Amino acid sequence: MREYELEILNQYDIEIISTRKVRGAFFCETNEGLMLLKEAGISDGRALLLYQLLxxxxxxxxxxxxxxVFTKEQELISTSRDGTRYMLKHWFGGRECDVRREGDVLEAVRNLSLLHQKMRWEPDPEDDAADPATGEALCEDGTQAAENVKMPPAGRHLREEFLCxxxxxxxxxAFIRKRRNKGKFEALFLQHFEKMIRxxxxxxxxxETSGYETLYEQSxxxxxxxxxxYNYHNVLMPAGVHGTSDGWGCRxxxxxxxxxxxxxxxxVLDLYYFLRKVMEKHHWDVKFGDAMLEMYSRIRPLSQAEIEYISLKLIYPEKFWKVANAYYQSNKAWIPEKSVEKLETAIRQTEEKMRFVEQIFAFHL
Incomplete structure (x- = not known):
């Protein structure tokens, strides 16, 4: 660890036993257990909301x-001499969820259902920073601005997301049609555009005819x-430990x-996201996907409106939009072959996904 990063750790009232560099962060063995030091990509206000939730x-x-972990100065964000902002967190041994292992995936789904049962904002009445307040401004990603807001932002309405x-x-x-010189990417996009827009x-x-409006308001x-x-990188499995009918031991x-x-x-936005990420790697295997939905429902039964919501998110050609939007924002004088491959993958996965939707959700488009 570099000297100025050690200076960061000196801002905390803990004893450092050893450190180890990993993928943009540092594992820290301390007198209070394993911790992770990583650059903080959030504001001080957002960090406080995060702490309150956890x-x-x-x-x-x-x-x-x-x-x-708070610093000696009771701050959640520490700053290095070059201005880099860090956050120190309690961490855990084990390994990331392996999407190739069905047992790992199903345990991660079970974990999500248990987590959702407890994921409701309940401000601490003893904490001034937890007094309820609301905000109207929306960020670029469609959520409310978190600055100076003392409760979590609200996610963007699905109608607005689809329209956008x-x-x-x-x-x-429109941009591609006006281009004189069209390459493989542009030709492929135009070839499949009508199907995707349908x-x-x-x-x-x-x-508009689903139960989403009520579901969103209730949420x-x-x-x-x-x-x-909620993806497999953020789910850590206990190494060498197997679940029992009573669940896992605390640690x-x-x-x-x-x-x-x-x-x-x-x-269930989290469930949709995790399901999509896993299914993309399993070519939208119907039996596996059904097992994931059934596992979640064992703990937290899905309502009809939630099932509709997941199906609607799956129907929308999100991956096709994502690749196209990245193309539009890029330097279009030269389109790398990787971009063409991503578009081809998005088209293939959309076709696999729609077969999945038809079989799982009985949609016949």
């Missing part, structure tokens, strides 16, 4: 979360929270990290 989860019995993404797809089409339109139409009014980035449970993007929203 402290709330810990107090409710869900202890295996990456709770931040569809407008961007049409903007990309899916986008169908998702938007289905949304926001009930202050129900989503993790916001042997699955650990969940990376809550920085938490907000108030429809909770």
């Amino acid at each position: 402290r709330q989860l810990s107090r409710s019995g869900y202890e295996n979360v990456d709770l931040p 993404h569809t407008r961007e797809l049409k903007k990309v089409r 899916l986008a339109t169908r998702a938007a139409e289905q949304l 926001i009014c009930g202050k129900r929270l989503v993790h916001g980035d 042997e449970r699955v650990a969940t990290t990376g809550f920085e993007h938490f907000r108030m929203d429809v909770q």
